[in-house]
Amino acid sequence: MNDRKTRIKTFLVRYIRNYELNDDTDIFGGGLVNSLFAMQLITFLEKEFTITIEDRDLKLDNFRTINAMDNLIENKT
Amino acid sequence: MEIKLSEQQKRNQTAFRDFVNKEIIPHANQHDKEERIPDELIKKLARKRYFGAVLPEQYGGHAMDYITYGLLNEELGRGCASVRAFMMMQNMVALTIHKWGSEEQKERWLGRIASGETIAAFALTEPEVGSDAMHIETSFTDADDSKFIINGHKKWITLGQIADLFLVFGKKRGKLSAVLVEKDTPGLTKIPIGGMLGVRASMLAELYFDNCSVPQENLVGRAGFGFVPVGITALNLGRYSIAWGCVGIGQACLEACINYASNRRQFGDYLKNHQLIQEMIADMTVNLKAGRLLCYQAGQMQEEGHENAIMEIMVAKYFTSKMACTIASNAVQVHGAVGCSSDSAVQRHLRDAKIMEIIEGTSQIHQIKIADYAYREYAE
Ligand SMILES: Cc1cc2nc3c(=O)[nH]c(=O)nc-3n(C[C@H](O)[C@H](O)[C@H](O)COP(=O)(O)OP(=O)(O)OC[C@H]3O[C@@H](n4cnc5c(N)ncnc54)[C@H](O)[C@@H]3O)c2cc1C
Numbered sequence: 001m002n003d004r005k006t007r008i009k010t011f012l013v014r015y016i017r018n019y020e021l022n023d024d025t026d027i028f029g030g031g032l033v034n035s036l037f038a039m040q041l042i043t044f045l046e047k048e049f050t051i052t053i054e055d056r057d058l059k060l061d062n063f064r065t066i067n068a069m070d071n072l073i074e075n076k077t
Numbered sequence: 078m079e080i081k082l083s084e085q086q087k088r089n090q091t092a093f094r095d096f097v098n099k100e101i102i103p104h105a106n107q108h109d110k111e112e113r114i115p116d117e118l119i120k121k122l123a124r125k126r127y128f129g130a131v132l133p134e135q136y137g138g139h140a141m142d143y144i145t146y147g148l149l150n151e152e153l154g155r156g157c158a159s160v161r162a163f164m165m166m167q168n169m170v171a172l173t174i175h176k177w178g179s180e181e182q183k184e185r186w187l188g189r190i191a192s193g194e195t196i197a198a199f200a201l202t203e204p205e206v207g208s209d210a211m212h213i214e215t216s217f218t219d220a221d222d223s224k225f226i227i228n229g230h231k232k233w234i235t236l237g238q239i240a241d242l243f244l245v246f247g248k249k250r251g252k253l254s255a256v257l258v259e260k261d262t263p264g265l266t267k268i269p270i271g272g273m274l275g276v277r278a279s280m281l282a283e284l285y286f287d288n289c290s291v292p293q294e295n296l297v298g299r300a301g302f303g304f305v306p307v308g309i310t311a312l313n314l315g316r317y318s319i320a321w322g323c324v325g326i327g328q329a330c331l332e333a334c335i336n337y338a339s340n341r342r343q344f345g346d347y348l349k350n351h352q353l354i355q356e357m358i359a360d361m362t363v364n365l366k367a368g369r370l371l372c373y374q375a376g377q378m379q380e381e382g383h384e385n386a387i388m389e390i391m392v393a394k395y396f397t398s399k400m401a402c403t404i405a406s407n408a409v410q411v412h413g414a415v416g417c418s419s420d421s422a423v424q425r426h427l428r429d430a431k432i433m434e435i436i437e438g439t440s441q442i443h444q445i446k447i448a449d450y451a452y453r454e455y456a457e
Binding site for chain 2: 014015034036038039040041042043046047054055059
């Protein structure tokens with residue numbers, strides 16, 4: 001697991017407890033997170049990886065899994 | 078850890094306070110009675126760039142940091158909750174367009190909102206849907222590739238009577254979405270709402286959308302992202318504004334009580350020397366200090382982009398809205414009959430404070446979310 005993925009996972013497991021989270025677990029499809037958490041996730045990604053998430057990044061597929069978020073960050077940095 | 082304003086923040090605070098003392102407090106009861114804010118005051122607020130307080134200077138904004146913006150809200154809230162709500166709405170919509178709007182939307186609207194040329198409003202609530210916002214019924218139906226049709230009914234919309242631009246929430250192909258709608262759009266009807274308990278100069282309206290045709294490019298963010306992150310960006314700033322505004326209400330009440338209790342005599346002594354009055358003044362002081370500290374903390378976290386800022390803002394809003402109700406109620410008590418008169422400010426503050434426990438998420442909804450936050454933060 002690369003460093004970025006580890007950092008994302010460390011953040012997620014603070015919220016998603018008692019669940020075996022893999023790099024390709026669908027956190028939205030699985031109903032694992034609520035709307036406030038989704039907002040916290042965006043804030044976390046922006047600050048942790050010094051990126052700005054914009055209008056054009058708003059696709060659920062960019063945030064569904066640890067792998068997808070890793071790709072999004074990769075493409076933005 | 079240091080909780081200390083910078084010299085610039087202090088200068089801004091003094092400027093805000095002077096403006097409120099001169100331009101707002103002498104007329105605030107009049108706003109309340111007439112249920113409107115005069116155009117002249119709206120122009121003065123715009124000239125101060127308060128409507129673009131959080132926008133960058135390139136759009137005519139003030140580029141305030143979140144602590145400075147908090148101080149502005151405290152001061153406006155100390156003067157008149159309706160004026161603060163007016164300013165809050167402009168910043169809520171402007172920030173949301175700035176963060177999630179297209180380049181065209183930013184170019185078209187941000188400068189106009191900051192200058193006061195365009196008055197913006199936020200239209201989420203419906204007659205049948207308040208707290209349960211995910212279940213709004215307003216529909217955005219695709220007409221063709223370039224347009225969609227809005228049908229629905231919004232209620233309790235602050236500034237609905239006078240707004241030029243509405244950020245409207247609805248469902249597009251079943252997905253929660255946000256769209257900008259101009260006031261002259263055919264099929265949009267506005268019905269004023271008057272006689273509210275508090276924040277009476279908010280110029281509320283009901284909005285009816287009857288087959289309103291809107292260009293697809295008016296969507297803010299994409300379909301399905303209307304609540305998170307678009308709506309929440311606005312609501313988060315709104316809650317922050319309310320939290321500080323409630324500190325302002327509390328401060329106004331405390332200052333009024335100190336003044337009144339120092340001059341009014343009963344049983345041969347000033348009210349301030351009666352211990353039951355001292356108890357109320359002490360509790361006001363302590364709660365106000367606690368509430369202000371919560372606001373400072375939440376503001377600093379928001380400034381730093383901390384992921385928990387959104388939750389700490391909810392903590393602050395929940396605490397200070399409850400606090401403002403208690404302080405304002407006790408302020409009326411300290412003033413006796415004088416506090417019940419329509420000429421007194423404290424009765425207005427009491428009515429305004431109650432509204433703060435309802436808007437931008439009721440106290441109960443805040444309690445549910447804060448409890449959830451506590452389980453996440455403190456579970457083993
Ligand atoms: C002065 C004023 C200005 C406003 N301005 C705007 C505006 O500009 N734009 C806009 O979109 N809206 C606006 N509103 C509407 C406001 O956002 C709503 O009133 C608020 O969201 C609550 O919704 P509701 O009034 O429908 O109450 P409801 O959601 O019907 O709630 C009624 C009561 O039930 C409680 N309740 C609801 N669900 C639960 C639950 N799950 N558990 C426990 N208790 C619950 C609530 O806390 C409340 O006490 C304004 C309202 C006022 C009074």
